[in-house]
Amino acid sequence: MSDEAIPWWNAKPLEALSPEEWELLCDGCGRCCLHKLRDPDDGSLAFTAVACRLLDSETIRCRDYARRHARVPDCVRLTPQVVREADWLPPTCAYRLRAEGKALPWWHPLVSGDPASVVRAGVSVRGRIVPEREAEALEDHVVAWPGRWPKAAKRTEGAARVVLRRRASSV
Template sequence: MAASDPFWRRKTLGAMTRPEWESLCDGCGRCCLHKLRDGETEELLWTHVACRLLDSQSCQCSDYANRKARVPDCVKLTPAKVAAIDWLPPTCAYRLLAEGRDLPWWHPLVSGDPETVHQAGVSVRGRAVAERDAGALEDHVVAWPGRVPKAARPIPPLKRGSDTEL
């Protein structure tokens, strides 16, 4: 591994600094969509209903610093949680790196442009329903948040040594 390789190719998730960790978020907003779990089958069901703090235009949390106080079930990701949860979208950088895959071309750290996540069709921009307008979550089940958009493919394997463990 060359020292000139980007940090996400040189470091495990657990070895990253806080700024490195935070920069992995591509700003898609998919993790901020409400999810349901079927009580009988345990199947994960995605909705297109956004958390009340998600700005669906910028795809950013409107109160990131205070999100846990305002939305108690908001999950603060850690390397251990990334390894344990099954609801991160398939395009999520934390999930991709934990699975030994590289960041895709549209990720802002690769492209240098935060708009490429939207151009690739990965973000919730223009597709999310505001929580206050949604009503019953069951009426808003959709499949797209759990899929990789065609325009966003491929997501390549990570080119690094055997240090992919969290």
């Protein structure tokens, strides 16, 4: 494959992305918007199903993206350096994958051309979250799935298309 055939999102290092390209790299899964807990004794990380108060549970988009850092002071601004140092980004995160030198998976909207592929692959948090205002204690909502690759997301592109066609024809 020649360099010209490699898409920009796989060819460019994170530092070389324009602000627009940086934003396009986000797959919109919402996993980074889930609260995480860090054990003070051993530093281990636990994901929760509790979403940031600004995450819209239907669209899985921030309700106030432009002012999110002012409204939620502990909202982390992702930069190439933060991405490389953060152990809390899910393994499916496009920023993390690119920082590790890996290509984007078949279900990423830049690859598939379809934002709904993130939902079909089981990567999106849609339908799996607890709104922050409804969660009394974060410890009561610890889950493992945000730190794992969903089975459907692990499939190759061709296998995923076959599975999706079978599902569509059985409906």
